[in-house]
Amino acid sequence: MIIPQHVGPIDMVAVIPYIAIICVLAFVLLLVPGLVWIERVVVALIQDRLGPNRVGPRGLLQSIADGVKLFFKEDILPANVDKMVYYLAPVLVIVPALAAGAAIPFSIVKIRLDSGVVEPIPMVVGNVNIGILFILALTSLQVYGIVLAGWASNNKYSLIGGLRSSAQVISYELAMSLAILCGVFICHSLNLVDIVNHQGGYWFGIIPKWNVFQFYGLGAVATIIYLIAMTAETNRAPFDLPEAESELVAGFHTEYSSMKFAIFFMGEYASMLVVSGIATALWFGGWQPLFPFLAFIPGWIWFIGKLMTFIMIYIWVRATLPRLRYDALMSLGWKKLLPMALVVLFLVALVDTLQTPSQPVGSHVAQGHLAASMVIGESQR
Amino acid sequence: MGRGLAILNWSLIGFWIMAIISVCSAVLMIANRNPVRSALFLVLGFMMQALLYLSMSAQFIAAVQIIVYAGAIMVLFLFVIMLLNIGSPEALRERGGLQAPAAIVLAIVFLLLLAGVGALGGSQINHLMNPSVIPNYGTVDAIGKTIFDPSKPWLFPFEATSILLLIGVVGAITLAKRRL
Amino acid sequence: MPAVPTSYYLGLSGVLFTIGMIGVLIKRNPIVIFMCIELMLNAVNLSFIASGRHFGHMAGQMMVIFVMAIAAAEVAIGLGIIVAIFRTKETINIDEINLLKY
Numbered sequence: 001m002i003i004p005q006h007v008g009p010i011d012m013v014a015v016i017p018y019i020a021i022i023c024v025l026a027f028v029l030l031l032v033p034g035l036v037w038i039e040r041v042v043v044a045l046i047q048d049r050l051g052p053n054r055v056g057p058r059g060l061l062q063s064i065a066d067g068v069k070l071f072f073k074e075d076i077l078p079a080n081v082d083k084m085v086y087y088l089a090p091v092l093v094i095v096p097a098l099a100a101g102a103a104i105p106f107s108i109v110k111i112r113l114d115s116g117v118v119e120p121i122p123m124v125v126g127n128v129n130i131g132i133l134f135i136l137a138l139t140s141l142q143v144y145g146i147v148l149a150g151w152a153s154n155n156k157y158s159l160i161g162g163l164r165s166s167a168q169v170i171s172y173e174l175a176m177s178l179a180i181l182c183g184v185f186i187c188h189s190l191n192l193v194d195i196v197n198h199q200g201g202y203w204f205g206i207i208p209k210w211n212v213f214q215f216y217g218l219g220a221v222a223t224i225i226y227l228i229a230m231t232a233e234t235n236r237a238p239f240d241l242p243e244a245e246s247e248l249v250a251g252f253h254t255e256y257s258s259m260k261f262a263i264f265f266m267g268e269y270a271s272m273l274v275v276s277g278i279a280t281a282l283w284f285g286g287w288q289p290l291f292p293f294l295a296f297i298p299g300w301i302w303f304i305g306k307l308m309t310f311i312m313i314y315i316w317v318r319a320t321l322p323r324l325r326y327d328a329l330m331s332l333g334w335k336k337l338l339p340m341a342l343v344v345l346f347l348v349a350l351v352d353t354l355q356t357p358s359q360p361v362g363s364h365v366a367q368g369h370l371a372a373s374m375v376i377g378e379s380q381r
Numbered sequence: 382m383g384r385g386l387a388i389l390n391w392s393l394i395g396f397w398i399m400a401i402i403s404v405c406s407a408v409l410m411i412a413n414r415n416p417v418r419s420a421l422f423l424v425l426g427f428m429m430q431a432l433l434y435l436s437m438s439a440q441f442i443a444a445v446q447i448i449v450y451a452g453a454i455m456v457l458f459l460f461v462i463m464l465l466n467i468g469s470p471e472a473l474r475e476r477g478g479l480q481a482p483a484a485i486v487l488a489i490v491f492l493l494l495l496a497g498v499g500a501l502g503g504s505q506i507n508h509l510m511n512p513s514v515i516p517n518y519g520t521v522d523a524i525g526k527t528i529f530d531p532s533k534p535w536l537f538p539f540e541a542t543s544i545l546l547l548i549g550v551v552g553a554i555t556l557a558k559r560r561l
Numbered sequence: 562m563p564a565v566p567t568s569y570y571l572g573l574s575g576v577l578f579t580i581g582m583i584g585v586l587i588k589r590n591p592i593v594i595f596m597c598i599e600l601m602l603n604a605v606n607l608s609f610i611a612s613g614r615h616f617g618h619m620a621g622q623m624m625v626i627f628v629m630a631i632a633a634a635e636v637a638i639g640l641g642i643i644v645a646i647f648r649t650k651e652t653i654n655i656d657e658i659n660l661l662k663y
Contacts, residue, residue, distance in 0.1 A: 404573070
């Protein structure tokens with residue numbers, strides 16, 4: 001479908017970022033109740049339970065009922081808390097998650113410019129040329145919300161949850177950044193739109209040139225590292241030690257009630273959506289169709305379909321795997337994932353150099369250095 | 382009215398907002414007795430600095446500023462504050478005496494010195510109001526090509542930094558581990 | 562749109578550096594002193610970037626990258642020392658950490 005540049009008085013090229021803002025916010029905020037319902041139904045299915053079935057047909061209205069309940073609940077402030085930090089923490093959980101969505105391109109529209117040229121314009125809020133770094137910066141800020149919530153609650157379980165979370169997030173961020181760098185090496189760009197465009201096309205007309213299939217299997221290894229690290233980053237099972245209900249009551253959000261609790265909940269799902277969005281754009285071709293003969297399906301449907309696949313994997317893993325012990329979590333992060341990610345990054349760089357001898361290797365190694373400096377920062381623990 | 386709006390220099394206004402916020406957060410950081418709050422104000426200051434870097438079109442440095450300082454270093458600070466459990470305000474009593482007034486006098490002398498140096502040696506900077514612009518100044522591409530350009534002096538220090546970081550890793554583990 | 566003059570950035574950098582210096586002089590908590598040193602390093606970074614932009618030279622940004630890498634190493638070591646001192650002395654008040662005097 002080709003849209004003309006001027007529809008009435010509106011310049012479509014100028015309007016697209018605003019449409020993208022509305023789409024991202026509406027998608028994330030409106031989808032969360034749906035995701036909660038999907039999660040409960042699927043987990044119930046896997047565990048052979050009934051799941052929500054009281055409110056509305058097949059329990060569809062359950063999340064809305066929960067939301068209304070949370071909205072009208074009493075807002076409790078525990079004794080002797082640091083009020084500023086206590087109120088700031090939920091905000092710090094949800095704002096970075098929503099802001100990181102700004103750099104993820106989710107579709108492409110063809111626009112016929114006034115000059116008659118048809119130009120593909122990506123649907124993205126901000127097409128920044130350091131897109132990946134922008135997202136990494138924002139996801140690294142998310143740990144503040146959890147740590148401060150744990151500290152400000154004035155509760156030993158919350159504090160332990162917050163400490164666990166900070167250690168876990170900074171440990172897995174390294175493996176995640178290194179895995180992301182592999183994708184950057186493959187595409188020679190930090191711009192997510194360029195990265196997705198790079199993944200267009202097919203080998204033998206059937207195998208999509210997504211990053212996950214690139215570089216003789218190295219892309220797949222990096223993808224797996226990224227997927228494990230992203231589960232840990234978002235504090236989801238089997239890495240949900242910060243909120244392990246059997247040992248820490250509910251971890252960092254034990255003392256939060258009413259809408260503040262709901263915001264923590266929404267922040268968790270929003271960050272799940274964001275890291276799944278990165279996985280989609282970085283490894284699985286973003287809006288690019290799986291097979292060439294399926295290209296008639298619009299790009300945003302492909303994007304949302306891939307995104308929802310990752311959400312289903314999240315739910316499936318949560319229902320299947322038991323929670324890790326804390327030392328097992330740390331040894332997985334530092335002794336297995338991090339060395340593996342370093343080796344994969346090295347091999348990807350090697351293959352890249354051999355494939356394109358004239359290409360200067362350096363321009364992206366700067367971030368390898370950056371990741372190394374982060375290793376230092378956190379090795380202190 | 383319209384003329385007045387045209388005179389308004391938006392980048393200057395943005396600079397003043399960011400400058401005031403960063404100075405205020407720095408003052409609040411040292412005025413606060415609670416280390417956790419101090420750390421939070423410092424994070425706010427780092428954010429403002431990242432924005433200032435962006436206003437000077439140094440995008441890569443701005444992103445790295447947030448990733449390294451706000452995302453890694455300050456989280457580590459918070460982690461240690463919570464680990465040692467010194468987060469409550471009464472944990473450490475500040476000693477009174479002449480220290481604070483003396484420090485402020487010294488600071489004023491230092492600022493005057495800076496201003497004097499700026500007035501004497503800064504004429505070169507002051508008359509050039511509009512800075513020179515090079516293409517792709519702050520992009521990753523330009524920075525990477527500069528670092529790894531053998532004809533420029535940055536390659537060796539860059540590699541030496543990696544050795545320094547390795548020493549940092551070993552030193553930190555040696556310090557933090559009770560028994561090796 | 563006219564850009565912000567470089568001297569403004571340098572002035573802000575000087576003010577931030579001085580505030581950091583005051584903090585180092587008056588605070589008793591080594592962690593906060595450490596944060597003040599980070600603030601001073603950042604003030605210097607700001608002036609590096611501003612000068613680099615002013616003279617159209619990449620050296621400003623290069624120096625900032627090195628400063629950041631070294632700051633990361635320094636924080637790791639410094640916080641390690643603070644944790645080690647806390648383990649042996651059970652205090653981190655900088656006035657009571659005076660073993661090297663004797």
